Amino acid sequence: MSRRVTPALLASALLTAGLVGCSTDAGPAARPAAPVGPPTATTPAPQVPSGTAPQQSFAVGVRQLKLNRDGDRPLPVTVWYPAAGEAGGEPERSVTAAPGKFPVVMFSHGLNGRPADYATLLTRWAAAGFVVAAPTFPHTSRGGDGNVLDVLNQPADVSYALTQVLALDAKAGDPLRGRLAADRVAAAGHSAGGVTTIGLFTAGRDERLDAGVVFAGTALGVGTAFAGAAAPQLFVHGEADEVVEYAAGKAVYDKVPWPKAMLSLSKGDHGRALLSDGAALRVVSDTTVEFLRWSLYGDEAAKRRIPADAARGDLATLDNRL
Numbered sequence: 001m002s003r004r005v006t007p008a009l010l011a012s013a014l015l016t017a018g019l020v021g022c023s024t025d026a027g028p029a030a031r032p033a034a035p036v037g038p039p040t041a042t043t044p045a046p047q048v049p050s051g052t053a054p055q056q057s058f059a060v061g062v063r064q065l066k067l068n069r070d071g072d073r074p075l076p077v078t079v080w081y082p083a084a085g086e087a088g089g090e091p092e093r094s095v096t097a098a099p100g101k102f103p104v105v106m107f108s109h110g111l112n113g114r115p116a117d118y119a120t121l122l123t124r125w126a127a128a129g130f131v132v133a134a135p136t137f138p139h140t141s142r143g144g145d146g147n148v149l150d151v152l153n154q155p156a157d158v159s160y161a162l163t164q165v166l167a168l169d170a171k172a173g174d175p176l177r178g179r180l181a182a183d184r185v186a187a188a189g190h191s192a193g194g195v196t197t198i199g200l201f202t203a204g205r206d207e208r209l210d211a212g213v214v215f216a217g218t219a220l221g222v223g224t225a226f227a228g229a230a231a232p233q234l235f236v237h238g239e240a241d242e243v244v245e246y247a248a249g250k251a252v253y254d255k256v257p258w259p260k261a262m263l264s265l266s267k268g269d270h271g272r273a274l275l276s277d278g279a280a281l282r283v284v285s286d287t288t289v290e291f292l293r294w295s296l297y298g299d300e301a302a303k304r305r306i307p308a309d310a311a312r313g314d315l316a317t318l319d320n321r322l
Contacts, residue, residue, distance in 0.1 A: 151221065
């Protein structure tokens, strides 16, 4: 599957405003209103059947996949997964997967980043019962050529990587054989990875995706024409973001037609809280875990816990339209 975007199209989409430090809204952003009630009768409902997420914490394994889309887009993928053994401690390489079927979350890093930068957060997702697969993009990762225009090719990269990851469920001898819930999949990403994630629900809609988590993202270049079946979205944005203005993220959030919530960190910047442990990361990780438990496992109790997790420590506000 090739959906390569040409340099000319990329330039016309991005260079007019620039990806970094952009804003699609000229005025200052208002904080989200007080939490509202459940979706109206006209809001499409999520497709994942009701169920119960595992409540125990898992040990975490980690492995690497060597992928290449179209032969000229190397996409090494780091995979964190629930592992057998005692929970806690650092992820262990290539250990036995825990028994069970686990939803998949595709994570996209930001400009000049790498999956390992987000290991604290992604390890927590894996410990909660999710297989997290994070590609290293060929041009926008640290050590690449820094071609920001290549961001619009990344939704297709994620879709390709997702196909390869899901294939492991049926691959003889693979450690993840029989361990993937291929019908329960989410996409998440930070900054340029947030653009990538939004693109997977708009211009590059991947119909396999049931939910999305967007950290400090903007729709620049990928648009806000959300398409396909209802896929709940959680936006996380710092109100003091110095790179992607809060207004830009809020403008995209407002266009989402499905069940959604926005976690606004009152003193949050562009995302340093995602990279190291601390009070803000705990709020973000707990809120996102409960969102994923609800949107991928269908766990209604997890959905009810989201507001309390978001309010812990008075670090954030939640506009809850789930």
